[in-house]
Amino acid sequence: MAVTEVALIRLKTDISPTTKANLRAAQNAQGEYSKHAVHFLHQIEDSSFYYILGGWESVEKHTHEWIQSEANQRLLGLLAQDFDVCWMFHLDIDPSASKIPLDAPVLAVSRYFVEADKKDEFNAAFRASLSYFGAHTAPFSFCGGWRIDRKDNEEFVLFSGWNDERDHSEFVGSEGFSEFVKIKDLVQGVEIKHSRLQTWE
Numbered sequence: 001m002a003v004t005e006v007a008l009i010r011l012k013t014d015i016s017p018t019t020k021a022n023l024r025a026a027q028n029a030q031g032e033y034s035k036h037a038v039h040f041l042h043q044i045e046d047s048s049f050y051y052i053l054g055g056w057e058s059v060e061k062h063t064h065e066w067i068q069s070e071a072n073q074r075l076l077g078l079l080a081q082d083f084d085v086c087w088m089f090h091l092d093i094d095p096s097a098s099k100i101p102l103d104a105p106v107l108a109v110s111r112y113f114v115e116a117d118k119k120d121e122f123n124a125a126f127r128a129s130l131s132y133f134g135a136h137t138a139p140f141s142f143c144g145g146w147r148i149d150r151k152d153n154e155e156f157v158l159f160s161g162w163n164d165e166r167d168h169s170e171f172v173g174s175e176g177f178s179e180f181v182k183i184k185d186l187v188q189g190v191e192i193k194h195s196r197l198q199t200w201e
Contacts, residue, residue, distance in 0.1 A: 003059055003148060004095050006109075006157060007052040007088035012081070019082045024200045026075040030054055033066055036095045041107060041195035044165065049086075051109060051195055055095025059148060062090070091145035091157055102197055104140040104161025108168055111191040112183065114154040119146075122156065122186045129180040136171045137161055153188065165194050 013019075027038045036055025043049040056062040066072050093100070101107060114122050126144070133142060140161025147155040162168045171177060184190060 001058060001092070002094045002096060003056050003062075003090040004093040004098060004100075004145065005052070005054040005056060005062055005088065005090055008086040009050050009052065009083045010086055011048045011050065011083055015082070019079070020200045022075065022078045022082075026079065027200065029071055029075060030066065033069075033071070034061070039102060040198040040200070041109070042198040044106070044194040044196065049193075050083075050198060052088075053100065055098070056090070059090050089150070089155075090148045092148055093143060093145035099141040099143040100159045101137070101140040101142065101161030104163075105196070106162045106164050106168070107195050107197070108158075108160045108162060109193050109195060110158040110160070112156040112158065112187045113189040113191075114156060114187050116153050118186050119154045122154075122183060125182045125186060126156075129183065132174075132177075133160070133171075133180055136167075136174060162194075168194070 015023075023040070027040070031038045031054075034054060034056050038052065038054045041051040041053065043051065054062075056066075112122070137160050142158065142160035144156055144158035147157065160168070171180075
């Protein structure tokens with residue numbers, strides 16, 4: 001099953017030209033190996049954090065082949081002094097059909113932590129809110145998926161595009177939010193951050 005990788009890394013030092021070159025090399029090498037584009041997102045709330053989005057034909061292709069490969073280990077070694085990997089997991093989003101709004105000026109990354117026995121109820125509430133939510137993210141898209149390699153409870157990650165963080169905040173006070181808020185009643189916790197597409201030119 002094709003999956004989307006999402007990871008969070010933390011910058012430990014200022015980004016030098018050498019670091020940028022190593023990041024470009026890592027981005028290109030993974031993209032060539034996976035046959036899917038790799039994107040970096042720079043978090044707005046804390047500029048030391050970056051998200052990585054990538055696609056894989058399967059979790060096994062990523063974890064058992066690429067991560068352990070000599071090429072990847074060499075690249076990780078070059079970047080180890082600059083970055084820490086905070087976490088990494090996979091979502092049931094087909095990267096070939098993904099509607100993650102990378103074209104948006106601001107991309108919200110929302111993590112919803114859901115009790116395992118409330119997954120179906122959460123799905124139903126999310127589907128019921130789609131028209132309301134889409135009306136506010138327009139003209140940008142949104143895309144969500146469930147974490148595959150989870151431990152106990154479920155996790156749903158929603159990517160949504162906005163002109164700026166203020167537009168996202170204003171949605172909370174909108175008429176449509178009364179439908180969307182039903183999702184929040186079904187979760188144990190929510191983490192919402194904002195980011196911008198990052199290139200290493």
